[in-house]
Amino acid sequence: MNVALPALVIFFIFLPGFIFRIRFKRVERTSLDFSPFGRIAAGAVMSAAVAHLLWLSFTYWLFGQRFEPIVLMQLLSSAPASQVAAASAVAADFSWIAAYFGTLLFASFAFPILLRSAITNYRLDRASSPLRPMLRFHEAPWYYLLTGADFPEEEAPDFVIVAAIVEVGRDAMLYTGVLDSFFFDSDGQLDRLVLQGVARRPLARDKDTSDDEAEDKAASAGRADTGRFYPVDGDSFVLRYSEMITLNVQYVHLG
Structure with missing residues (x-):
């Protein structure tokens, strides 16, 4: 008992901090986190300390319950x-202690979601924000690239167009379309892009001077395109990142 009880107490004290860290982070990997343990533990301990300080203050202010360091x-x-x-002192106030940890664990689970939403909505994590060192999600680089989250709110792109070169047989094909969503594999690598309004063309038919002249003639004649691109039928087109040779991202602003 003299070994197991302190370990159990420490576990419950620091558990809110680990829950907060897991729920707050925006990461692109779902496999085992190989971050240095010192960094993980330091972040969790700091989060747990702040959480306990706030919760102890609330319980004293609302209910008059005082923390007894000697019991701990x-x-x-x-x-x-x-x-x-x-243990006798804990048993005497078990209802209050159970309510304390129950509400604290729930808050540690729910509050990070609200905090992350606020950071994203107010763009406090963008590259030019003065709070960037503290609030930027450094383990989600694809998120910033593919959403345009680094733009100020008034300059945020209306949509994102991606163009990717994919080898089909022995030919290189260029696919382009409006980015609808993107997904990652368990290691945090970009797995696939879902596009809409997709068109394609062989890379061998790349744009040159004759294409420019043809486009000018087509525009004066009222035609939409020169036929270099072929529309791809379908509502959603999936591109796998492992099959891409290059990837180009274009942020489009309307008006």
Whole structure:
């Protein structure tokens, strides 16, 4: 008991910090997190300390409940007599302690989602923001590239067009369309793009001077295009990142 009880107490004390860290992070990988343990632990301990400070302040202000450091020290002690005395004190206020940790764990789960939404909506994490060092999601580079999240709100793109070269057989094909959504694999690598309004053409038919002249003639004649691109039928077109040779991203602003 003198070993298991302190470990269990420490686990419950720091658990809100780890939950907050997991829920707050915007990451593009779902496999095992290989971040240095020191950095993970430091972030979780700091988050847990702030959470407990706020929650203890709320409980004292709302209900008059005071934190007794001596009880915590006795729980962390290896002396059986101290642990018994502390366990008796905890049993006397078990309802309050259970409510404290229950609400704190729920807040640690729900609050990071609201905080992340606020950061995204107010663009506090964009490259030019003074709060960027603290609030930027450094483990989600594709998110910033493919959404245009680094633009100020008044300059945010209306939509994003991507163009990718894919080898089909022995020919290189250029696909272009409006980005609808994107997905990652478990290691955080871009897995696939979902496009709409897709057109394609062989890369061998790349644009040259004759194409410019043809486009000018087509425009004066009222025709939409010169036939260099072929529309791809369908509502959603999936491009796998592993099959792409190059990827071009264009941010489009209307008006």
